[in-house]
Amino acid sequence: MATLEIGIDEDVAVSPVKRTPRLGLLFWAAIAWIILIFAAAGLVGVLPLPSPTDMDMLERRAPVSALHWLGTDGLGRDELARLIYGARISLIVGLCAPVIGVTIGGALGMLAGYFRGRFETLVVGSMDVLLAFPPLVLLLAVTAYLGQTLLNLTCILGVLGIPAFMRVARAATLTLARREFVIAAQALGATHARILLRELLPNVFLPLVAFFLLGVAVTIVVEGAVSFLGLGVPPPISSWGSMIGEGRESLDVAPRLAFIPAITMFLTVLSFNLVGDTLRALTDPRQGAL
Amino acid sequence: MTEPALLSVENVSVDLPTPRGNLRAVDQVDLKIGAGRTLGIVGESGCGKTMLSRAILQLLPKKAKLSGRVMFDGHDLVRLDPERLRKLRGRSLAVVFQDPMTSLNPVLTIGTQLIETLQEHLELDSVVAKRRSVELLAAVGIPAPEQRLMQYPHQLSGGMRQRVAIAIALSCEPKLLIADEPTTALDVTIQAQILDLLAREQRRRHMAMILITHDLGVVAGRTDDVAVMYAGRVVERAPTPVLFKKMHMPYTEALLAAIPKIDAAPHTPLPAISGRPPDPTRPIQGCSFSPRCRYAAGRCYREKPLLTASESLDHQYACFHPIQVTAGVCE
Numbered sequence: 001m002a003t004l005e006i007g008i009d010e011d012v013a014v015s016p017v018k019r020t021p022r023l024g025l026l027f028w029a030a031i032a033w034i035i036l037i038f039a040a041a042g043l044v045g046v047l048p049l050p051s052p053t054d055m056d057m058l059e060r061r062a063p064v065s066a067l068h069w070l071g072t073d074g075l076g077r078d079e080l081a082r083l084i085y086g087a088r089i090s091l092i093v094g095l096c097a098p099v100i101g102v103t104i105g106g107a108l109g110m111l112a113g114y115f116r117g118r119f120e121t122l123v124v125g126s127m128d129v130l131l132a133f134p135p136l137v138l139l140l141a142v143t144a145y146l147g148q149t150l151l152n153l154t155c156i157l158g159v160l161g162i163p164a165f166m167r168v169a170r171a172a173t174l175t176l177a178r179r180e181f182v183i184a185a186q187a188l189g190a191t192h193a194r195i196l197l198r199e200l201l202p203n204v205f206l207p208l209v210a211f212f213l214l215g216v217a218v219t220i221v222v223e224g225a226v227s228f229l230g231l232g233v234p235p236p237i238s239s240w241g242s243m244i245g246e247g248r249e250s251l252d253v254a255p256r257l258a259f260i261p262a263i264t265m266f267l268t269v270l271s272f273n274l275v276g277d278t279l280r281a282l283t284d285p286r287q288g289a290l
Numbered sequence: 291m292t293e294p295a296l297l298s299v300e301n302v303s304v305d306l307p308t309p310r311g312n313l314r315a316v317d318q319v320d321l322k323i324g325a326g327r328t329l330g331i332v333g334e335s336g337c338g339k340t341m342l343s344r345a346i347l348q349l350l351p352k353k354a355k356l357s358g359r360v361m362f363d364g365h366d367l368v369r370l371d372p373e374r375l376r377k378l379r380g381r382s383l384a385v386v387f388q389d390p391m392t393s394l395n396p397v398l399t400i401g402t403q404l405i406e407t408l409q410e411h412l413e414l415d416s417v418v419a420k421r422r423s424v425e426l427l428a429a430v431g432i433p434a435p436e437q438r439l440m441q442y443p444h445q446l447s448g449g450m451r452q453r454v455a456i457a458i459a460l461s462c463e464p465k466l467l468i469a470d471e472p473t474t475a476l477d478v479t480i481q482a483q484i485l486d487l488l489a490r491e492q493r494r495r496h497m498a499m500i501l502i503t504h505d506l507g508v509v510a511g512r513t514d515d516v517a518v519m520y521a522g523r524v525v526e527r528a529p530t531p532v533l534f535k536k537m538h539m540p541y542t543e544a545l546l547a548a549i550p551k552i553d554a555a556p557h558t559p560l561p562a563i564s565g566r567p568p569d570p571t572r573p574i575q576g577c578s579f580s581p582r583c584r585y586a587a588g589r590c591y592r593e594k595p596l597l598t599a600s601e602s603l604d605h606q607y608a609c610f611h612p613i614q615v616t617a618g619v620c621e
Contacts, residue, residue: 181392184394184458187349188458190380190410191376194410
């Protein structure tokens with residue numbers, strides 16, 4: 001008589017299952033594009049590019065050639081060089097402005113959501129005031145008064161982003177601060193600073209990061225719009241928005257001058273959104289569990 | 291009890307201002323618990339059990355007003371300065387909460403939560419703290435503790451999470467553990483395991499424990515003393531065997547009758563307590579249980595009965611018409 005062995009392998013029974021997350025091809029394409037843009041913008045000094053401001057009046061709106069890979073614009077400036085120099089402006093503004101927003105807005109939102117009371121009323125009230133102010137008018141006023149510089153543009157776009165980040169952080173903190181693990185942490189003798197930084201921040205961090213990447217995408221578009229209107233960094237410095245604006249004049253003869261920066265901006269914004277969504281889906285440990 | 295009490299709650303009341311008026315959540319409660327002893331606090335939802343435990347820990351909502359004294363190990367917790375209170379919490383006083391789904395931080399690994407507690411309170415370096423964490427997880431019956439340290443709470447089952455919560459509470463060898471309905475969110479087979487685990491660790495560490503529950507069956511056989519709470523007051527208090535041998539308070543009897551019995555015939559109606567607990571914002575004149583009490587008569591509706599001692603000093607009850615009921619469930 002054969003006996004049936006039904007002993008379960010101990011290791012299989014007790015060791016927790018590891019699951020390997022799968023990332024789509026689209027995600028890697030987005031990452032590749034972001035890396036490409038960042039590398040080009042970062043290495044702009046080393047790349048053998050013609051100057052983005054040297055005009056060649058004989059080569060105006062030149063087609064694609066070995067000398068000018070993407071042709072030249074209406075003033076005979078190399079389109080590729082302008083695109084890459086423009087990437088620097090778009091990325092600096094697109095990253096730094098949301099950093100200002102997420103730092104100040106996130107901190108204010110968490111403090112307001114955790115401590116509540118008069119502080120919260122004050123923060124929420126002042127944010128409502130900021131939100132009620134027309135952003136374009138504020139931008140015009142500040143640039144007219146302080147000058148059209150990269151720093152001013154970044155700061156003002158950053159400040160305009162604070163209320164949104166504050167709201168996201170406060171909403172997340174409000175729901176979390178009532179959860180038992182915060183009381184559990186207090187019961188374990190944690191200080192307010194510790195609860196905010198170690199218990200709440202990791203929880204609030206995820207929605208903030210997702211919102212941050214969205215903020216980057218939006219800010220790049222806003223910077224483009226502002227430059228298109230001529231309120232961005234002053235010429236001859238190029239940015240994607242001002243390139244689209246300049247390309248508008250020759251849409252009938254050389255539509256690529258407007259479309260190349262537009263497509264670049266579109267791909268960059270799309271990539272940031274894709275990466276943001278994928279990262280959130282991957283790192284969200286609350287999926288299904290709570 | 292001859293030994294000095296580790297924790298004594300003296301005339302503690304908690305008032306919560308609400309839009310509908312003042313809510314007295316805990317009403318003049320006196321309790322004592324000696325080192326290494328177990329006290330069961332029993333009562334239905336909303337009777338002030340959790341508020342009492344929060345009052346002991348000084349973790350009441352900001353608006354709540356507390357009066358009375360909470361003496362723990364020679365300190366009055368109510369008047370202790372915040373910094374010393376903070377050091378006492380976790381180190382000497384620990385809690386296990388009702389719902390292990392929410393009492394662990396969802397985005398930190400089990401290891402981070404355990405190791406940080408150890409480092410914070412015992413000032414261990416990270417290697418020692420990690421080794422201690424593995425030992426603690428093994429002690430609370432978690433298989434493969436090394437791998438579990440790297441996992442997040444959502445990757446564990448409810449019972450497993452409660453074990454982790456207990457491990458965190460035990461990590462600093464507290465003198466008093468408050469278990470606030472530790473098994474309510476778990477299914478029945480796990481409940482027994484968790485209660486046995488708490489009892490075992492308590493004996494091993496000679497730790498005092500307050501076990502808060504709404505189930506008299508949980509308290510029987512696992513506690514030294516029982517306090518029954520109703521509408522914020524302690525209505526009966528006795529050593530566990532004495533209480534189950536001879537209960538005097540009609541509410542205790544009603545609570546016991548509401549436990550389903552395994553040997554009852556199928557389709558036997560479960561005797562629930564009729565009515566609802568009184569609205570705590572509108573204090574009742576007379577005994578707060580009188581509207582729901584079978585035995586209530588005349589005096590019960592006019593005067594509040596005080597906790598009085600019966601034949602033995604240990605057994606106290608607040609009732610004008612004490613009953614004599616023997617519960618057959620005590621071991």
